[in-house]
Amino acid sequence: MFQVDLIEKCKKNDRKAQLKLYNQYCNAMYCVSMRFLKNNDDAMDVTQESFIKAFRKLDQYKEEVxxxxxxxxxxxxxxxxFLKAKHQNHLSLDESYVYISEDNDWNVEESISIDEIKKAIEMLPEKYKYVVMLYLIEGYDHSEISQILNIQETTSRTQLMRGKNQLKKLLIAEKNGTRH
Incomplete structure (x- = not known):
C-alpha cells in the first residue's frame, strides 16, 4: 500500500490504516522525543499524544513535506x-536587540566522540540547549526554530551562538579532564 493511500484511509478514520502508519513511525518519533525529554515514560507519553494530535489534524497535512x-x-x-509546562517559571530574556554574526564552524577535535558532544549539549542551559538541538541535530534553520520556540529569529541566532560557545568550553574542559 502506498503512503498516500494509507494517509487517505487514515483521514477516513480507518483504524487499521492508523495502526499501520503508527507502527511505521512510532520508533523514530520516540527517538526524537527521547532526545528532548530524556525520560522513557515522558517520551512515550508525548509520542502517543503526538500521534493523537496528528490523526486529529491529518486533514491539515498537504504533502508539501x-x-x-x-x-x-x-x-x-x-x-x-511538555518542557514549557514543566518549567513554567522559566524567565526568558529578550535578546532580539543583539546583532549576531554568522559563525558556521562546528568543527571539534577528532578525539571528541558523538556521545561526549551529546552529553555536553545536555549540560547547556535550556534556552541554548533547545536551539542547539533543533539546529544541529534536527536540522532546522533559524526561521523554523523561531516558529517552533515562539522566539524571534535574532533570538534564535543569539542563543545558538552563545550555546555553541558554551558547548565549545564544555568540550575543551572534557578534553582536558577538568570537568567532573
Whole structure:
C-alpha cells in the first residue's frame, strides 16, 4: 500500500490504516522525543499524544513535506510544550536587540566522540540547549526554530551562538579532564 493511500484511509478514520502508519513511525518519533525529554515514560507519553494530535489534524497535512517530517514537527512541538509546562517559571530574556554574526564552524577535535558532544549539549542551559538541538541535530534553520520556540529569529541566532560557545568550553574542559 502506498503512503498516500494509507494517509487517505487514515483521514477516513480507518483504524487499521492508523495502526499501520503508527507502527511505521512510532520508533523514530520516540527517538526524537527521547532526545528532548530524556525520560522513557515522558517520551512515550508525548509520542502517543503526538500521534493523537496528528490523526486529529491529518486533514491539515498537504504533502508539501513528507509525512515523517510533518509528524516530526508535531512531536518536537509537543516535547517543547511538555518542557514549557514543566518549567513554567522559566524567565526568558529578550535578546532580539543583539546583532549576531554568522559563525558556521562546528568543527571539534577528532578525539571528541558523538556521545561526549551529546552529553555536553545536555549540560547547556535550556534556552541554548533547545536551539542547539533543533539546529544541529534536527536540522532546522533559524526561521523554523523561531516558529517552533515562539522566539524571534535574532533570538534564535543569539542563543545558538552563545550555546555553541558554551558547548565549545564544555568540550575543551572534557578534553582536558577538568570537568567532573
Amino acid at each position: 513528507t509525512f515523517g517530517a510533518w509528524l516530526k514537527r508535531i512531536v518536537i512541538n509537543s516535547c517543547i510544550d
